[in-house]
Amino acid sequence: MLWRIARQSLWHRRTTTSLVILALTLAFAVLLTVEHIRHEVRATFNGTVSGVDLIVGARTGSTNLLLYSLFGIGSPSRNISLDSLETIRQQKGVEWVVPLSMGDSHKGYRVLATNAGFLEHFHYGQQHPLEISSGHWFSAETDVVLGADVARQLGYQTGDKVVLAHGQGHTSFSHHDDHPFIVSGILKPTGTPVDQTLLIDLEGMEHMHEHMAGAHHDEVSAALVGLTQRPLAFKVQRFINEYPDEALLAILPGLELGLLWENLGWIESSLRAIALLVLASSVLGMTTLLLLSTRQRQTELATLRSLGASPFTLFMLIEMEVLLISGLALLAAIAASAGGLALAANWLSGVTGIGLAPLLANAQILPLMCMMLLVCLLVAAIPAWQASRTGLFTQLHSDHI
Numbered sequence: 001m002l003w004r005i006a007r008q009s010l011w012h013r014r015t016t017t018s019l020v021i022l023a024l025t026l027a028f029a030v031l032l033t034v035e036h037i038r039h040e041v042r043a044t045f046n047g048t049v050s051g052v053d054l055i056v057g058a059r060t061g062s063t064n065l066l067l068y069s070l071f072g073i074g075s076p077s078r079n080i081s082l083d084s085l086e087t088i089r090q091q092k093g094v095e096w097v098v099p100l101s102m103g104d105s106h107k108g109y110r111v112l113a114t115n116a117g118f119l120e121h122f123h124y125g126q127q128h129p130l131e132i133s134s135g136h137w138f139s140a141e142t143d144v145v146l147g148a149d150v151a152r153q154l155g156y157q158t159g160d161k162v163v164l165a166h167g168q169g170h171t172s173f174s175h176h177d178d179h180p181f182i183v184s185g186i187l188k189p190t191g192t193p194v195d196q197t198l199l200i201d202l203e204g205m206e207h208m209h210e211h212m213a214g215a216h217h218d219e220v221s222a223a224l225v226g227l228t229q230r231p232l233a234f235k236v237q238r239f240i241n242e243y244p245d246e247a248l249l250a251i252l253p254g255l256e257l258g259l260l261w262e263n264l265g266w267i268e269s270s271l272r273a274i275a276l277l278v279l280a281s282s283v284l285g286m287t288t289l290l291l292l293s294t295r296q297r298q299t300e301l302a303t304l305r306s307l308g309a310s311p312f313t314l315f316m317l318i319e320m321e322v323l324l325i326s327g328l329a330l331l332a333a334i335a336a337s338a339g340g341l342a343l344a345a346n347w348l349s350g351v352t353g354i355g356l357a358p359l360l361a362n363a364q365i366l367p368l369m370c371m372m373l374l375v376c377l378l379v380a381a382i383p384a385w386q387a388s389r390t391g392l393f394t395q396l397h398s399d400h401i
Contacts, residue, residue: 016289017325020285020286020289020325020329021325021328021329021332022329023282023285023286024282024283024286024325024326024329024330024333024376025329025332025333025336026278026282026333027278027279027281027282027283027333028279028329028330028332028333028334028372029332029333029336029337029340030274030275030278030279031275031276031278031279031368031372032333032334032337032359032365032368032369033337033340033341034271034272034274034275035272035275035364035365035368036337036341036359036362036365037271037341038268038271038272039362039364040357040362042261042268043125044191044192045257045260045261046254046257046258046261047124047125047126047191047192048070048071048124048192048193048253048257049070049122049123049124049192049224049253050123050124050125050126050127050128050254051121051122051123051127051226052121052122052123052224052225052226052253053225053226053227053230053233053236053252054224054225054227054233054236054237054240054250054251054252054253055069055070055222055223055224055225055250055251055253056080056085056088056097056222056223056224056225056240056248056249056250057069057076057080057221057222057223057248057249058076058077058078058079058080058247058248058249059247059248059249060076060077060249062249062251062256063256063260064076064077065222065249065251066251066253066256066257066260068102068221068222069100069221069222069224070193070253071193072102072110072112072193072196072197075102075103075221076102076221076222079101079219079220079221080219080220080221080222080223080246080248081218081219081246082099082218082219082220083218084243084245084246084248085097085099085220085223087243087245088223088225088236088239088240091236091239092232093227093228093229093232093235093236094225094226094227094228094236095226095227095228096117096121096225096226097117097223097224097225097226098114098115098117098118098121098122098223098224098225098226099114099115099202099220099222099223100112100113100114100118100220100221100222100223100224101113101114101202101205101219101220101221102221103166103221104164104165104166104205104208105164105165106150106162106163106164106165106198107154109147109150109154109196109197109198110196110197110198111164111197111198111199111200111205112197112198112199112200113199113200113201113202113204113205113220114199114201114202115201115202116137118130118199118224119137121224121226122194122224124190124191124192124194125190125191128190130187130188130190130194131187131188132145132185132186132187132188133148133186133187133188134157134158134185134186135158135183135184135185135186136184136185137184137185138184138185138199138200138201138204139184140184140201140204141201141203141204141207142179142180142181142182142204143181143182143183143184143185143200143201143204144162144181144182144183144184144198144199144200145183145184145185145186145187145198145199145200146183146185146186146187146198146199147187147190147194147195147196147197147198147199148186148187148188148189148190148195149189149195149196150195150196150197150198151183151186156183156186157183157186158183158184158185158186159182159183160182160183161180161181161182161183162180162181162182162183162198163175163177163180163181164179164181164198164200164208179207179208181200181204187199202220225250233252236250237250237251237252279372279375283375283376283379284379286322286325286376286379286380287379287380287382287383290318290322290380290383290384291382291383291386314384315381315384315385316384317384318380318383318384319377319380319381319384322376322377322380322384323373323376323377325376326372326373326376326377327373330369330372330373334359334369337359338358338359341358341359342358
């Protein structure tokens with residue numbers, strides 16, 4: 001019975017109700033979108049690499065080593081020798097070493113030279129391996145494997161010819177026209193910087209640069225190291241950091257990713273604060289309208305009291321109206337957020353390399369939805385309590401006349 005009365009009351013005030021629903025929809029949509037993007041960015045960031053115990057490079061800042069080796073941001077201060085990597089490979093507990101060499105690009109996308117071990121040992125997310133969607137992994141010096149975003153944005157397919165450029169900028173005046181590469185394979189999307197990378201064989205990069213002055217064919221930019229047992233990480237890390245023949249640095253990628261995310265936490269907090277302020281302003285607006293409508297509905301509330309409705313019944317009536325308003329706003333916000341995120345997914349992936357999962361696939365969204373509904377009900381308790389008291393006062397006043 002109360003549900004029917006609540007629906008009819010809202011329909012009678014449909015213009016005001018529609019404005020409240022619209023304001024709450026915008027607030028809910030902003031909060032859901034910000035929280036989902038924040039969750040996906042953090043998941044992508046923390047899942048950039050897994051199964052790699054150490055990253056080795058020239059002695060520099062740990063953040064710099066992490067950024068240029070995994071994200072292609074910045075460049076190494078200097079290279080490290082293959083002899084040093086061979087020494088590391090022979091250490092007890094070291095299972096594999098995958099060299100990484102960078103410094104070239106193609107139309108703004110970075111080129112990473114490595115070997116077959118990269119496909120075998122590099123994992124992302126929850127130990128997901130790299131997979132080829134079409135073609136095959138490079139097997140010759142002139143083969144190149146494209147990340148999913150590179151192939152999609154540039155329209156490349158297997159068999160296409162690719163000319164690389166020296167340097168990592170979007171514009172280069174030095175192209176390796178005498179050493180073109182052929183697309184041998186395209187990787188499946190990973191939601192990591194690998195999607196925006198061109199992968200070539202290490203020997204292919206050496207052959208491409210063999211005629212360039214100053215080229216070092218016995219050096220690489222960094223290396224990924226896998227251990228037989230994870231507890232050996234600190235022992236091997238200490239050996240590398242104290243290596244006497246060359247200034248090297250070894251970092252634990254999981255630890256460094258966590259520290260880097262903490263340093264960027266102010267961005268996450270700022271986005272969340274903005275979303276909460278939008279929600280708070282909309283909820284307060286709804287509360288103000290409820291207080292105003294309560295004064296205008298004194299006759300209606302007094303009539304319900306005269307028909308036997310208790311103050312608790314009037315309280316529950318207002319709360320039901322708020323639940324209907326916030327519920328409709330939440331459904332509209334879910335539809336708007338899901339649609340907007342689906343439309344923006346391709347653009348965001350192409351620009352930042354961040355893949356967005358569907359909104360409802362995020363397990364943290366459901367508690368957030370319940371929290372938003374609960375906040376609306378709690379805030380509306382004040383005008384609901386006033387409505388129940390006003391109804392009783394109006395009836396008693398009428399009885400004394």
